[in-house]
Amino acid sequence: MIERYIKLSVMGLLGLTGLLSSCSTDELELYDQKKEMLSFAPDESAIKTYSFMSRPEGVMRDTVWFTVNLIGFTSDRDRYYELEQIIPEPTKDTLPSTAPSTPPSVMAEAGKHFVPFDSPEVRQALRFPANAITAQVPVILLRDPSLKQEEVTLRFKLKESSDFNIGYKEYQHRTLKFSDKLVKPNLWVSYFLGTYGPVKHSFMIQATGENWDDDYLRKLGFLPGGYVEVARQAYVMNLVKKLYKKLAAENEARRARGEEVLSEADGTPVTFKSF
Template sequence: MIRKFIFALCMGLCCMACEEALPGYNTSWKGVQFVLPAVLHPEVYSYSFVGKGDISVDTVWFTVRPQGMVPEENCRIKLEQYEKREWKYIYGNDGIIADSVLTVYPRQAVPGVHYIPFDDERMKEHLILKPGELSTQIPVIMLRDESLRDTTYTLFFRIVDSEDLMAGDNEYCHIQLKIADCLTTPAAWDRYFFAGAWSRTKHEFMITISGKEWDDEFISTLSIDDKNYYLFIFNRELKKENAKRAEQGLPPLRDNPDDPATEITFPTIAR
């Protein structure tokens, strides 16, 4: 009986402690963060104006969702560009840091040149989480500047605290968007991609044969059966192309015509 009493007393004290701690938890906290796909580098996206016709402006949409309390009124979402930089440490023979170098990521997007700034009036209506919304989409509006024709620029941006919403989990508040007007490696084309290593020549060949852009949006729709279908087509057409080239006295399709090590190939089965 005494043991039961002591156990009940301890449980009561624990419950009281919990009840006393609860008021300290901010139940009115409201935040927002990106909804990222379950891939190797979910925060990295790519966009190219290639194949988009004569447009001078285009938009990529990103999904966000609230954290904590669901807003009961319009809440502003705040985005900001940040400079991507990192420290590289040089170690001595004793394993101790002997020096360090600050490296700034090259070719970062310029507001007003490569995209419409996040504090621009045209963005305000889009950066809103409405009452009761469990998710919404917010845009990055890109500008087709001349500099994109031969160079890819990267926009590093993140969700930050606004007067209405706090930034959510840091891991889900950062995005890298690569913007180009030339063929560039899609973010979805990582080392696990079914077609093998990326090259401009291979990418152009795939677009010509399939009529598809092979950008992130298209790649994300592919099933394993789709991949195997396209691999069959690419290998068949590459064989035909190389046969034609041989008749003309040309080498097989390569990234560098003078380097046999750069010959274009495709796997036979999707990974």
């Protein structure tokens, strides 16, 4: 029993202390010791991108992972939490209009683009392990043929369950954009990688054997907000310099065959910095 009270989520309690020092009682609900709280990890990107293009054609489903943190006491038993898709209500901005505008994002459909959060499979997977202070949240994506033509967006949030209350409001939501075509990663930093294009992205994959998606960029030290960890910048610049040389060799081979240099569909040449 003593161990249970000592083994707390340090991350959660530190966050609670910080909020109590900066928020009024109207902004933060009192901590309920009868039921612990969960929040998504604050140091994790709130928006992730994924493409089935990084997987073999026969792979018809894949899982993208998020992280939740415990606020409160650990338990000697497994506990379960719930997720809920956020369905936007129609507004004057989303109602049909005769004026030209940017096409709205396509909302992901449960059962078509992802395994429903209330399905037995997902309910069983949304498990917070005994004695843990963090857990990995699985979102199971389905490779529907429509993803080859369009990117879809899944917005979801933590939902109160029999074991958990929801935690900090600003860390309750996550967004996942996915497709079956190459799309610009959310962590793409133009200063290092230059202007994004699908042809350029495809060349980077072929030249390095890496997917150059958010997961790979995160490993390289890319951060939300358009930054790269200072300690990793020299390594990233060296990678880009290698891509610059490989592109030069590719374009030389193209010219020898009487072809144009590697370009996007609109004719814009693919380029990399030489640093």
